[in-house]
């Protein structure tokens with residue numbers, strides 16, 4: 001007997017096989033969040049604060065982002081804070097429709113007025129949480145920010161990939177989309193749970209980094225909107241999941257945190273920090289689909305994590 005809560009998700013998946021419905025859904029598709037400057041500022045500064053504890057400096061850096069979503073605003077926040085170059089890689093070009101001029105203007109105002117990092121009262125779902133949301137003046141290079149904002153905007157008005165600041169590959173299809181050994185940082189916010197081929201993606205991120213480069217990821221491992229239970233995504237059988245996924249270009253991959261950590265290590269990363277978020281509720285593990293019942297005890301209670309990796313200086 002299929003539990004009632006799965007039915008709307010199975011129905012929505014089936015609807016993606018109706019060509020007109022699927023075309024309408026694809027046109028209206030959005031990822032929720034990154035088209036708002038405050039969200040992008042909150043996300044970028046959280047990564048930056050965490051990374052600075054491991055020695056990363058944004059000034060003059062080349063930064064990549066996996067899965068920027070609705071806009072490349074988080075990357076623009078990185079550029080305005082001192083990065084020299086940004087590469088955004090997605091499977092759907094959501095950012096093509098974003099109002100990047102407004103985002104740059106709003107981000108610039110936030111930096112120049114030294115606004116605190118928006119905290120968990122404003123963005124309860126955004127991870128990681130910080131102990132202090134004070135404006136991190138000592139981590140940023142704000143001289144020339146207005147000029148940099150104007151230069152970035154003038155480049156973006158000519159189109160993506162038309163200058164030196166912003167590269168946007170959507171869809172990215174190969175490790176060759178970014179020059180090997182060219183980035184100081186590759187980060188993601190709520191994207192690695194959506195990647196189909198994790199091994200290929202971790203290998204690509206490793207290849208793109210310079211020796212000593214950093215990789216910083218907020219990875220949700222919960223069921224998101226696909227279940228009323230945080231671990232409900234693990235209750236679908238593989239056949240049910242195929243229906244839920246339908247013809248969507250991406251959906252959560254259902255991998256537990258240990259798969260990410262094992263894959264990152266296998267491709268060569270050093271793991272610098274893992275900050276898990278634990279759950280103490282959800283479905284009884286015995287009611288999950290067979291292959292998820294046997295997850296290790298820690299995976300079974302991990303609803304997400306912030307992970308910081310580093311490419312060794314010599315390999």
Ligand SMILES: C[S@@+](CC[C@H](N)C(=O)[O-])C[C@H]1O[C@@H](n2cnc3c(N)ncnc32)[C@H](O)[C@@H]1O
Nearest residue numbers: 031033034067068069090091189191194195250
């Ligand atoms: C939940 S959204 C998060 C978007 C944004 N980072 C944010 O914080 O709102 C997941 C994003 O990952 C992207 N994505 C899925 N698979 C991907 C892949 N293999 N490579 C890069 N991006 C991918 C999706 O297209 C989407 O933009």
